[in-house]
Amino acid sequence: MESIMIVEDNQDLQKLLTEHMQKFGYTVIAPQHFDNILELFLKTDPHLVLLDINLPSYDGYYWCRKIRKHSTCPIIFISAREGTMDQIMALENGGDDYITKPFSYDMVIAKVKSHLRRAYGEYAAIQGERTINFHGLIFLPERMELKFRSQTIEVSKKEAYLLEVLLERGDKITSRDRLMEKMWDTDLYVDENTLNVYITRVRKRLSNLGIQDAIETIRGAGYKMKQTWEDIE
Structure with a gap:
């Protein structure tokens, strides 16, 4: 136990x-x-x-x-x-x-x-290495690592949930409700401002990699990723 x-x-x-x-x-x-x-x-x-x-x-x-x-x-x-x-x-x-x-x-x-x-438990990441690649921005969910060019940074578990959804959906809009459902598996009330905190934290992580303005806020709809850097050949 x-x-x-x-x-x-x-x-x-x-x-x-x-x-x-x-x-x-x-x-x-x-x-x-x-x-x-x-x-x-x-x-x-x-x-x-x-x-x-x-x-x-x-x-x-x-x-x-x-x-x-x-x-x-x-x-x-x-x-x-x-x-x-x-x-x-x-x-x-x-x-x-x-x-x-x-x-x-x-x-x-x-x-x-x-x-x-x-x-x-049942919602934990499945075994085996997975890679999510969004125009050269690479996320490894099981390691909770974010890679861009020659740089690698670690993220927290909640940041990992957020990045996983946004990067998998790419330039498709993801609603706030969907993100909160992914990050907090509970029927209890979660203040929406808490999601704002994590969005800010992930934006800061991306900024540390030299990526600015990659998470776009779609007013009244949610968020989506946008490419703000050159592709890696």
Whole structure:
């Protein structure tokens, strides 16, 4: 059964989350000290991390960045902070999702199940190397790597979902609903502004490769790719 690491310094909440996860058959790793989170993560190799923001010594953003240097496992932030900027910060620092306290434990379980399916289960990428080539811009979904000419960069799991749909459809318009369905396999409400954050992040990734304005916004319809560079012969 999958293992869940719960990084939460509120002992009562950590205990309740642990009991709820165990009730659904998950193995739980619940650190009692918060100055060696990365060391414990590397030692236990959990399938998913529930990560609070307000922690002793270093905050959740810090630990998320550290974990992302070693793993692409799903990371769900859990926090009492309700501000949009806090949620954007969580995504910008490598998080996959954000749950605001107080929360429904059923919602937490639904989110956990959804991300585990995406990462490892029935909706995970099939085995075998796939390549999506859009006029020389090459994406390897299983590696979560984006290549252009002599450059290669890694992308996050959510960025990978977004790139996979857009590059496969190429210059065909993809609706926002279709993108959100691909990126979040859940019946729970997802703020559309979250999709905007990922569009911005992917545009920045492409910019780092020297590609500008490749994702075109079609007002009222969605997005599509357009070639803004010369083909590679």
